[in-house]
Amino acid sequence: MVVVRWGNGGGDCSPRWGVSVVVAAVLVAVGSALAGADAGEVTVAGALPRILHAHVGKVHRPRPPHFSPPKIATDGALSQVSPAGTSRPSRVFHVTEFGADPTGTKDSTQAISDAVAGAMKAASPGRTLFTGIADLGGAEIHLDGGVYILRRPLRLPPSIGNLKIHGGSLVAADDFPAEGYLIELSAAATNTSSSQLNYEYITLRDLVLDANYRGGGAAIVNSLRTTVDNCYVIHFATDGVLVRGGHETFIRSSFLGQHITAGGDPAEKDFSGVAINLAGNDNAVTDVAIFSAATGVLVTGQANILTGVHCYNKATGFGGVGIHLRLPGLTQTRIIGCYLDFTGIVAEDPVELLVAGSFFLGDANIVLRSVNGVVSGVNVVDNMFSGSGKGVEIVRLDESTRRFTAVEQVVVGRNAVVGMKERATFAKGVASGEGRSWVVDFSSLLLFPDRIESLQYTLAVTGGAADAPPPVPFTAHGVRNVSGNRVVVESQVPVSATVYASVDQFLGASG
Numbered sequence: 001m002v003v004v005r006w007g008n009g010g011g012d013c014s015p016r017w018g019v020s021v022v023v024a025a026v027l028v029a030v031g032s033a034l035a036g037a038d039a040g041e042v043t044v045a046g047a048l049p050r051i052l053h054a055h056v057g058k059v060h061r062p063r064p065p066h067f068s069p070p071k072i073a074t075d076g077a078l079s080q081v082s083p084a085g086t087s088r089p090s091r092v093f094h095v096t097e098f099g100a101d102p103t104g105t106k107d108s109t110q111a112i113s114d115a116v117a118g119a120m121k122a123a124s125p126g127r128t129l130f131t132g133i134a135d136l137g138g139a140e141i142h143l144d145g146g147v148y149i150l151r152r153p154l155r156l157p158p159s160i161g162n163l164k165i166h167g168g169s170l171v172a173a174d175d176f177p178a179e180g181y182l183i184e185l186s187a188a189a190t191n192t193s194s195s196q197l198n199y200e201y202i203t204l205r206d207l208v209l210d211a212n213y214r215g216g217g218a219a220i221v222n223s224l225r226t227t228v229d230n231c232y233v234i235h236f237a238t239d240g241v242l243v244r245g246g247h248e249t250f251i252r253s254s255f256l257g258q259h260i261t262a263g264g265d266p267a268e269k270d271f272s273g274v275a276i277n278l279a280g281n282d283n284a285v286t287d288v289a290i291f292s293a294a295t296g297v298l299v300t301g302q303a304n305i306l307t308g309v310h311c312y313n314k315a316t317g318f319g320g321v322g323i324h325l326r327l328p329g330l331t332q333t334r335i336i337g338c339y340l341d342f343t344g345i346v347a348e349d350p351v352e353l354l355v356a357g358s359f360f361l362g363d364a365n366i367v368l369r370s371v372n373g374v375v376s377g378v379n380v381v382d383n384m385f386s387g388s389g390k391g392v393e394i395v396r397l398d399e400s401t402r403r404f405t406a407v408e409q410v411v412v413g414r415n416a417v418v419g420m421k422e423r424a425t426f427a428k429g430v431a432s433g434e435g436r437s438w439v440v441d442f443s444s445l446l447l448f449p450d451r452i453e454s455l456q457y458t459l460a461v462t463g464g465a466a467d468a469p470p471p472v473p474f475t476a477h478g479v480r481n482v483s484g485n486r487v488v489v490e491s492q493v494p495v496s497a498t499v500y501a502s503v504d505q506f507l508g509a510s511g
C-alpha cells in the first residue's frame with residue numbers, strides 16, 4: 001500500500017518565496033518598460049532632429065506634407081560620427097577606421113571605445129529599449145578579423161542596447177589590470193551595489209577573448225538580454241565570463257579554457273579560475289565546451305539552465321569541479337543533456353534541482369553537500385554514468401560539515417550505471433529461500449541511510465519446508481523490520497518462498 005501524501009509541509013517556504021520574488025521582479029520590469037516607452041516618446045518630441053520628429057509626428061499629429069521615410073545615408077546625425085567627417089552609409093563601425101591596430105602591436109582600447117562612442121552618436125534619438133536604455137539600432141562594432149591589444153578593459157558606457165561587437169580577437173596587454181575583464185558591461189567596474197539595469201540586448205559574437213592570464217574575458221553586470229555567441233575565451237586568470245545581476249544572458253556555442261589543451265594536460269592539476277561564473281538569475285548556457293579551469297560553471301543565482309555543456313576543465317582527482325551549485329537552500333537549477341567528463345557536479349544544500357539526460361564519464365558524479373542540512377525537490381534521473389570500477393557512487397552525500405536533516409522529495413533513479421556504484425531513492429529487490437524469515441537488503445543501494453517511507457511486498461510460496469509432506473501450506477506473514485534500509489519479512493510456518501519488495505525513500509509519486 002503506497003500512502004500518497006500531497007502538499008507535505010516542511011521545507012516549502014523558501015522555494016515558493018524565491019519563485020514569487022522572481023515573478024514579481026519580472027512584472028515590475030514589464031511595467032516599467034511600458035512606462036518607459038511612453039515617457040520616451042513624450043519627452044523626445046520637442047528636441048529631436050528632423051527624422052525622428054517626422055516619425056513621432058506620424059503618431060501624435062497630422063503627417064507633414066513633406067514626409068518621406070527616413071533615409072539613413074543622408075541623415076545628418078549619422079554623418080557626424082565618421083572619423084573622417086564623411087557621411088556614413090551604415091551603422092557598421094570598423095574599429096580600424098577609429099585608429100585601432102589590427103596587428104596587435106599597439107594598444108587599441110581608446111580606438112575601440114571611440115568606435116562604441118560613434119555607435120552611440122548614431123543612435124536614433126529618443127528610441128529606447130528598457131527604461132533609460134538607448135536603442136543603438138543594431139549597430140555593429142566590427143573587428144574585421146584583427147587582433148587588438150587592450151591595456152584597459154573595454155568598458156561599455158551604461159544605458160545602451162541593441163549593439164553587437166564581433167569578428168576579431170581582443171588580447172589583454174601584459175599590464176592589463178588583474179581585476180579587469182576585456183569587455184565590461186559594467187557601469188562601475190565590477191561593483192554590483194547598484195541593481196539598476198544598464199545594458200540590454202548586447203551581442204558579443206565571433207570573438208576570441210584572450211585575457212593573457214591577467215584578468216577575465218567578459219563581465220556582464222546588471223544587464224538584460226545579453227548574448228555571448230561563438231566565442232573562444234582563453235587565458236583568464238579569474239573568470240572566462242562573469243554574469244552578475246541582471247537576467248537573461250545567453251552563453252551559447254562557445255569554448256572556454258584557461259589553457260589551450262585538448263585534455264590530459266600535464267599542468268592540469270594547476271588549472272585555476274572559473275570558466276563561467278553565473279551570479280545572476282534566469283540565464284542559459286547552451287552548447288558550450290569548457291576545456292580548462294578549476295571550476296567549469298559556478299552558479300550562485302537562481303533559475304539558470306545548462307544544456308549541452310561539456311566540462312572537462314579539471315578532473316575531480318585534481319580538485320576540479322565541473323558544475324558547482326553554490327546556492328544553498330534555493331537552487332532552482334536545471335542541468336539537462338550535459339557531459340561531465342572526469343569532473344562532476346557539486347550541489348550545496350540543493351533545493352529544486354534537476355539533473356537529467358546527462359552523461360558522466362570517468363567516475364564523474366554528483367555530490368550533494370550539506371551546508372545547513374537541507375536537500376529538497378531534487379531529481380537525478382535518466383542519466384548515464386560510466387566509471388572505472390573503483391566503486392565511486394553516482395550520487396554521494398557529503399555530510400562532512402553536518403548531516404542532512406531536512407530531506408524532502410528527492411528522486412534519484414532510472415540511471416544507466418556502468419563501472420560505478422549505483423545509488424537511488426527507490427528500488428526493487430528479491431530474497432529467496434526456505435525458512436520463516438527473508439531479508440531484502442537495500443542498504444547499499446538507497447541514497448539516504450535508514451529511510452524507507454513506502455514499502456510494498458509479495459511473499460510467493462513455492463513449496464513447504466524440505467522435510468514437510470505436501471500439500472504446500474498457507475502461512476500468515478508480515479513485515480517485521482525495515483530499519484537500516486533492510487526489509488525483514490517473516491512467516492508463521494516454515495516455507496520455501498521468494499519475497500519481492502519495492503521501496504521508496506519518499507512518499508509521493510516519485511518512483
Ligand SMILES: *[C@@H]1O[C@H](CO)[C@@H](O)[C@H](O)[C@H]1NC(C)=O
Pocket residue numbers: 191192193
Ligand atoms: C561599490 O559601490 C559602493 C557604493 O558606491 C561602495 O560603497 C563600495 O565600496 C563599492 N565596492 C567596491 C568593491 O568597489
Ligand SMILES: *[C@@H]1O[C@H](CO)[C@@H](O)[C@H](O)[C@H]1NC(C)=O
Pocket residue numbers: 480481482483484
Ligand atoms: C530492527 O532491526 C534492527 C537492526 O537489526 C534492530 O536494532 C532493531 O531492534 C529491530 N527492531 C525491531 C522492532 O525488532
